Amino acid sequence: MTKKVTQANIWWNEYTKEQYGWSLTIITVGLFGWFQIFNYVSEPAQFWFQRSGSIIVMLAAIAEVRVFSKIKRLETQVLISTLMADKIEHGLKAAGDVSKKAIEPWEKFGVILNLFWLLAGTIIWGYGDLIYSNI
Secondary structure (H helix, E strand, O other), X not given: OOOOOOHHXXXXXXXXXXXXXXXXXXXXXXXXXXXXXXXXXXXXXXXXXXXXXXXXHHHHHHHHHHHHHHHHXXXXXXXXXXXXXXXXXXXXXXXXXXXXXXXXXXXXXXHHHHHHHHHHHHHHHHHHHHHHHHO
């Protein structure tokens, strides 16, 4: 017996994958924090601020991968719906242009936001103790 593939099934599969991804991210960050809490008493707060930069970099890298995979899925869905709607070459070209224009701002926003977090996290990671001391 084969399972009928519907839009709801596809959406649910993507939703559960996304939830598993976020759960894994939260558990990983939580475990890093848990293991480092035992060193909290012996280390000053400036080193903790410095370490937070590594977590920011890790989360920014994870977010970048997730954003680009989501954009690729959207591009695929737009292409499939375009192919189903109209098979005329002229119509496909116009619909492809519209989909590219709709996705492009999100792609640029994701790149800029992730670049900001990667740079901020790297600076905090490298020089966090000095920044904390001078604040």
